[in-house]
Amino acid sequence: MNKYKTAFLVGVSNSMEFRFDFFMNLLSTVFPIIMQVFIWISMYGGNGGDAMYGYTFPQMILYVVVAGAVSKFTNTGVEYLVNEDIHSGGIAKYLVRPVNYIGFRLCDTIGNKLASMITMVILTLLALLVLFFAVDFVVVPAAVLLFFPSLILAAVLNFFLFFCLSTMAFWLTEIGNFFHAMSVVIMVMSGGVFPVSVFGHTYERISRFIPLSYTINYPIQILSGVVSTGEAVEVLGIQLVWIFLLAALARLGWHRGLQKYVAVGG
Numbered sequence: 386m387n388k389y390k391t392a393f394l395v396g397v398s399n400s401m402e403f404r405f406d407f408f409m410n411l412l413s414t415v416f417p418i419i420m421q422v423f424i425w426i427s428m429y430g431g432n433g434g435d436a437m438y439g440y441t442f443p444q445m446i447l448y449v450v451v452a453g454a455v456s457k458f459t460n461t462g463v464e465y466l467v468n469e470d471i472h473s474g475g476i477a478k479y480l481v482r483p484v485n486y487i488g489f490r491l492c493d494t495i496g497n498k499l500a501s502m503i504t505m506v507i508l509t510l511l512a513l514l515v516l517f518f519a520v521d522f523v524v525v526p527a528a529v530l531l532f533f534p535s536l537i538l539a540a541v542l543n544f545f546l547f548f549c550l551s552t553m554a555f556w557l558t559e560i561g562n563f564f565h566a567m568s569v570v571i572m573v574m575s576g577g578v579f580p581v582s583v584f585g586h587t588y589e590r591i592s593r594f595i596p597l598s599y600t601i602n603y604p605i606q607i608l609s610g611v612v613s614t615g616e617a618v619e620v621l622g623i624q625l626v627w628i629f630l631l632a633a634l635a636r637l638g639w640h641r642g643l644q645k646y647v648a649v650g651g
Contacts, residue, residue, distance in 0.1 A: 402473040421579075443522035444609040446520040449582055450512040451605050455536065455575035458505045459543040459600050461494045464564045467551035471646070472558075480643075487548065487635060494544055505536070509608070525610060531617045535550040538624040539600045545631035547594060552635065555601040555642030576602030603647070 394559050424507070429442045440448060463502065467490070470476040479486045509532075516522040550567060554560050572578065575597040593596040607617040 443520045447609045454508045459540045461544045464547045464551035468554040471554045535604040543600045548635045552638035552642045565566040575600045
């Protein structure tokens with residue numbers, strides 16, 4: 386386990402090394418959130434007490450504020466690392482060492498996300514504090530306690546989702562633009578911009594049976610109180626099921642891809 390612990394610590398070190406880039410990335414999250422807040426204030430207008438798309442005005446403001454931070458936290462970027470390792474030949478060094486590549490990347494990603502997690506906690510608490518004083522919006526403590534485990538599971542789920550996509554690099558020579566396009570699509574369809582309910586009841590029902598909404602939409606629903614405590618526990622269980630399924634699929638794609646892999650460079 387020492388090698389995976391080392392991978393985690395290296396990830397932590399990397400996340401803290403480029404502080405300027407980290408804070409600029411944080412600023413790039415803040416401005417879209419501010420735009421979203423003003424858009425929803427305009428849409429609710431004087432009907433702040435009425436619900437839209439299943440959300441009251443305070444719940445919607447909380448959603449858009451937290452969604453921006455959650456989407457940054459759950460976005461692991463592992464697909465670009467795997468693609469680089471495959472096409473540069475760097476993956477060869479992992480194949481000749483006693484290390485599980487998927488486990489190594491997972492530990493490295495968790496370490497990289499430690500600083501983002503701390504920032505995520507601070508932003509969430511600030512949003513709750515502002516909403517409490519602005520519109521008397523109170524969050525149930527149980528919702529907060531269930532939100533953070535759901536957030537961690539969402540990041541792990543997103544890791545395996547994109548790792549599955551990254552195994553396509555074994556068969557395709559240039560796939561960077563595909564990753565970028567899929568990142569945008571998945572972020573929108575998972576509720577990273579606005580709630581899934583905005584897409585209509587049909588997609589909302591479909592989203593219950595696919596993993597996308599369990600990376601952003603449902604964790605924020607837990608925090609905002611849109612779902613009950615019992616439903617929140619059910620969401621955690623479904624996240625675990627999807628993690629195991631996608632982990633198995635990632636492992637299958639990885640081993641199938643290695644059968645076609647030819648080490649060049651490295």
